Amino acid sequence: MSPAKNQFLALFSHITRRSRGVGQAATPWFTKPIASAPMNGWSGPKLVAAVANHGGVPIFPIGYFTDPAAILKDLQSILPLLSDNDQQDGIDNSQNNNEELTKTEFLPYAVGFITFWLDRQGPDLLLKILEGQGDLPRSTPSSGTTTTGLKKVLRPPAAVWFSFGDYRPYLKLVRQHGAAGTKVIVQVQTVQEAIDAQLDGVDVIVLQGTESGGHGAQRVRPLLSFVPEVADVLQEQGKAKGLKVPAILAAGGISVNAQFRAVQAMGASGVVIGTGFMPTFESPGPQHAKERILKTGDGGDTTVRTRIFDELRDFGWPEGYDGRVVRNLVTDREEEDMKTRGVVEPKGADAFKVLREDRTGTKEDWKQAVKDQDLDFIPLWAGTGVGLLKKQVSAAERMDQLLGESEKDN
Template identity: 30%
Template sequence: MELSTAFTELLGVRHPIVLAPMGGSAGGALASAVSRGGGLGMLGAGMGDRDWLARELPVMAGVEEPWGVGFLSWATGAGAVEQALEYGPRAVMLSFGDPSPFVERVRAAGAAVIIQATDLEEARQAVDLGADIIVAQGTESGGHGARRGRSTLPFVPVVVDLAAPVPVLAAGGIADGRGVAAALALGAAGALIGTRFQATAEALADPSVTEAIVRGRGQDTERNSVLDIARGSRWPAKYTARTLGHPYLDRWRGREAELSASAAAQQDYRADVARGAVPPLPVWAGEAVDLVTDMPPAADLVAALATQAVEALARAGRR
């Protein structure tokens, strides 16, 4: 079953389903499986690690279906973007920070420009920059997002109205076909999905992370800056991250300024990671994590999400 939208027509994919370019999970195996399954697979290039790109980009070379790559605007460099463009991605997604240094180069290479917006200011900037597709990310999403963002349900239609006729993808709290159907009902042209795809056969995530996601509950997630501070991460203060529970959250919640000023505490964190007392990375997970109960092949998941979305829309129509 296929759902035709402005997004699927623009990029030539069968289903309005996009793999979120998650750093640490969305490598070549996962992105290629999503694309071959009829969605848009996106490599999670993150900060633009050139060695990582050199390893994962060649996996996409044999993929005939459209695929893309995503970068963190605040952290990547022009060289990494150029490296990715050499492989001919159909789309490049720019998230978190000012995307303007990269937009024209991406457009000149013939790739669609996807810009993620976590608030209306970012959405307006994406429109002004001529984005081909805009992602409206609600605060339910796993991983990083706006500290003072808005929930997906009210945020998406506002961005849809602001951006029209530019296609908008909904992101945040979508983990099954009912969520995809809801995104379409809000006026979005598709859904960008992260947490659900972390628990797939091809994801690069460590098995302990996948197990935690399958066992996780939405009420156990929270948006915080504690773990970025403890890790010495350079993420801009505007963005916090939704994760599952972590010992350092319980220890430092509400004491972020104290943690920032304590070199000893950050050293303790590194020591705890080294001896295995805490996981090497936080478990990024969105509020819809309850819906993740298995680890299917990614292509099968894309097909299931599309079928569920069609069925959900049909049920809504009958009612």
């Protein structure tokens, strides 16, 4: 797909693979309007690199970070996996002229922050990433310059993603401290949030539908109505107020080419894929969980939205959010309690009791389930499109399937 013909890809046209010979033009890194979702535990360096190498826009999950140094080390571990050898060891400016040095270069991936968690931890890690500390500089003389006296340049990521909370203070930080050309992606769950993001000058808006796996707003609409309404409203706002119209990505239950084409027809430039990448070879998720995903049919019935696992994990998710998971014993017992005991939302000790059929469960039972990776008790986040996934494939093959470029079954 030509980046120039796709609004989302066009935003990243300044990020290119290096030319391999004299007179050869550099080629765009991002050629497929597919972003991999920032999924904790499922979007590791191998998946990020695989998506980037095949022309997609990978988003590395910063998640519930408590150790910024470990995050930066993870980011650096992506670079040796990239297919462009010049990306692996940072920028070598020894052959560049001064005109080329005025252009900021970028790493071919984005980073994704949980905004309310960023509020708690502070912006230091975000600022370090914007400075390029996730890059791997090439070895040079101790003076920190190349043999020609030109300084090395550490690269920031192509974009920063914010979701679940007030992104505006961090949008300001990116604009003030980030390089010109660093894009901002914001995930929203309502039409008004999309309008506000346009007014704030956000580059990309991700419309998250109720079909989406993992966390989202408890009150959120299906993509079938969400995407076209937002697309129309943003165009109207753009014309009426002279505002830039951000690129739109659709997220939620998208697993096959027909769905991809449908959301594009409704006004989206591309898609964000989470569940679809979970059972790929490159994802770091456990194999038994991947197999469970591939055996799960009828995703609209076999997945359910709940807050019970946030109570059990004690991450302090704000009110108004829940998460879609594959049904298991915990969600079944939660539903039973709602019907027979009138418990609307188990909290505290009641949440742990849901783990045990005799209602004597404790926090130790939860810890043991996590240690055993017992999917009857711990969450397997997945969207409604899980029932369309039938076969374990590579990330590249999954992308080709979505774009209708593969004859193989899902």
